[in-house]
Amino acid sequence: MDERRLYEEVTSRIREAALLGSCAAVLGWDEQTYMPTGGVGLRGEQAALLAGIQHDRATAPRIGEVLDSLQDAPIAQGDSAEAANLRQIRRDYERRKALPKSLVEELARTTSTAQHEWVIARRDVDFERFRPWLDRILELKRQESACRRVCLVGRHACSTNEQPSDAAATIYDPLLDDYEPGARTAELRVVFGEIREGLTPLVAAIAEARKRGVGSDGALLRRSFPVERQRMLAESAAAAVGFDFERGRLDVTAHPFCTGIGPGDVRITTKYDERKFDDAFFSVLHEVGHGLYEQGLPDAAWGSPLGEAVSLGVHESQSRLWENFVGRGRPFWTYWFPIARRTFHDSLQGASLDGFLAAVNRVEPSLIRIQADEVTYNLHIIIRFELELALISGELNTADLPAAWADKYAETLGVRPSNVAEGCLQDVHWSAGLFGYFPTYSLGNVYAAQLFAKATADLPGLEDELAKGDASALLAWLRDKIHRHGRRYEPTELIERAVGGPIDAKPLLTHLQRRYGGLYGV
Template sequence: MTSPTTTDHLLYEDLLNRSRELSVLASCAGVLGWDEQTYMPKSGANLRGDQMALLAGIQHDRGTDPQLGEILQRLQDSPLVADPASVEATNIRQLRRAHERRTKLPRSLVEDLARTTSLAQQEWVNAKHAANFVHFQPWLDRVLHLKKQESACLLECLEDGQDHQFPGQAADATALIYDPLLDDYEQGARTAKLRGLFKNLREALSPFVLEIAEVAKSRKPAGDSVLRRRFPVERQRVLAESAAAALGFDFQGGRLDVTEHPFCTGIGPGDVRVTTKYDERRFDDAFFSVLHEVGHGLYEQGLPAEQWGAPAGESVSLGVHESQSRLWENFVGRGRSFWTYWFPVARRTFHDSLHDVSLDGFLAEINRVEPSLIRIQADEVTYNLHVLIRFELEQALLGGDLATADLPEAWNAKYEETLGVRPANDAEGCLQDVHWAAGLIGYFPTYTLGNVYAAQLHARANADLPGLEDGFARGEYGDLLAWLREKIHRQGQRFTPTDLIERAVGGPIDSRPLMDHLRRKYGELYGL
């Protein structure tokens, strides 16, 4: 086997330096984006839009530099890529992919997207508070217009077949628009494959939801849920931070703040920001959103810091990212073992509200299955139906089958048809998520992919680590975190999302473990 030459090594070092510069620029944009959603004065929106546009333009120029392309061209067949799973091969392969995608996008479009989505997010907040979609509609029109342009530019990256992880080409015009956007969040994801996944889940979930609803009719508690009693916000914050630290979140390298829509931002090594939204009458909203975002944060903190600034030190996809958040939020955080330890702590913290509640009663409440309007408040069983609605609607918006003016009614009709509930206003309807304002079209399906991956990872971790649940009952999570560090976090982008999960679980991607988990857990809770 030929050994890398001195020239190969020098070119590779140049490549890494350029990649790290791009990552520093991205981290600057990350800080500005986090600030925009947390502490920025409302009057700063226009300037922030200009700041984000300028940074995006600079990143684009650096990322499309012809010299970078020449370096990648010279390295793509060098001895450095002989082992596809090596750090060098990973970085060269993924940076070449990123370069090819960037070079398809004109700087003017990149800047326009950054500026528009920055402003659109502020207008979304205003429209949501006013429960008035009409105010936000022109911004959604603009975002969709720009995302269609972006998709058209990137389509060539898929047509050459290099990125097709799932077999088969897109078969219709809508998929041809949607696929390039999906691929940005989950490399290899394709509309046709996801339609099949959602079809299978709908067929399995819809009757199961009806079964649970029949049992629930005779169990409906009198009055409001205990979770709607008064839980002082400051005490919620203390409990949430204590749980986050116990799971392994490093507060010396991260922080927890308040925002309109919870999120996690990985700025870089030693700086991971998570957010939540507190309501003293909705204890479960904030607590479980913290567990969810901390799951993202643990992934960011577990990436190999020595590889930061290059693909080998970056998360592989949003689907895998969501698998981490959903695993900690639901498979751990809503389980009996978790609350065997934490419920006594919660009772002491909120004595007035929980002194008369049993562990069994509390578990029934935090796992209550009930068709609802708000995705981030949804239970495990109905959650993927919320995602399905968004998956179908954003395809219709992109494909021209649905005008933005008709979105509120289309949204409401789908909720009534799929979940049997109908929003009373736009704030609890089509304005509840920030994603479309932020230009994150194609993001929603990764939530369901994350649930599928999480179920498989949870099952495998329990098989590999006997007594895992006993540790949870003692407030110990280090074994699971170490397992995830080895199988997922430390791998960076060495493998495609599908390959990474398949290696971790020892088999193909499969939605059946998710349904098995739901039937087992909720069958027991509801006596089915």
């Protein structure tokens, strides 16, 4: 048996499927940025066709034959790049093989149109317009879960966290595993419980401090910040922390995102509001974090697992690290605040660094997730996680979603949406079929806290460098610890190797207490 020839054959086939995926990514990016609304129907058919062709390529029987031939071969053993690739190719092959082509096509077709229906429903504050699409997506995602469950059970047959009687977890785990391999609903409940327990007293203490007039009211950031100047400052900051604009671009969309098309083509987006400086600037830093990860993956391995991001939780750790741990910190603004004052000389006239930091780190329970402060953000995610479980299990009917959403916000954050646009229609994820995605945001925060704490320990001069506008040491550290490995390791193993210990929510809670306890004197 010619192991090398067979290995090259299977990786070549997988790369062809990845090329088709990159074509679909371009269409998806275009749909969210420049495509006219009249193209919705055709784009849905294009997405379905490409998804079907990609599915055929990625599940070709020959791939299974080659994987079986190589299963016991030396090339598939150990921790080599080839062995890691083969392990992940088999995982992906089995998961894709479990799905009928017709289901893959229908999901692509339905979600393509549903995303546009969501845009209109949110604009018109009309949940009933979107509800049939949500019902259809839930039906399709339940089918997907049932198809993939056998793959998940096989890989977790000995899990001590298995809860066979938990109907929601039984359906949700295979969907969650698509975004965060190895993660389980039972484990998330524990981690999220720790986060809720740690955040509740901090949020309450800050609320009391705010009643006493402590902290910023955020008015500084609601002055007039011309959009074109916002764009210039955001692009300057993005380039300064390492985003390569010769291999990427920044555009405008309704809901900011990052798309890695492939080597040399990483696209990030934001949205601007003249009266909300922090919305665009921090969304750019957030998406830049994603973009840096994509640009840091090894080009030579593109199209294979070792050229792909390991999980959405790890991906989110990169965006959260740059947005919050760097971008909301004093060292970062020691350098960038004077530049911001020159850029917005009228709006920031008389503003101090301390006043500006208090504004960008203002804590106030809010309705909109993407505008949430760093302290309360995870509570937004926990709400969505609980609602997803109820929806996917059928415990919550979609007709009752707006009320359930409003009640959870009132109970958890003390605020209640006045309409569905600021309630259950605010996020694009469900219209795109992304059930199991939301928890990765909070996992990303947990990972980011651990990574930044370790980087700070490993790089004693990091704060001084950031205060000089130099983020190169931190980026190099992340390249070495996270980016270059692709999917060589499972997400938790990758983080554990990087930080030298197990996944732990305590560094996140410590960071939040230190930063915001100091700002609010609690």
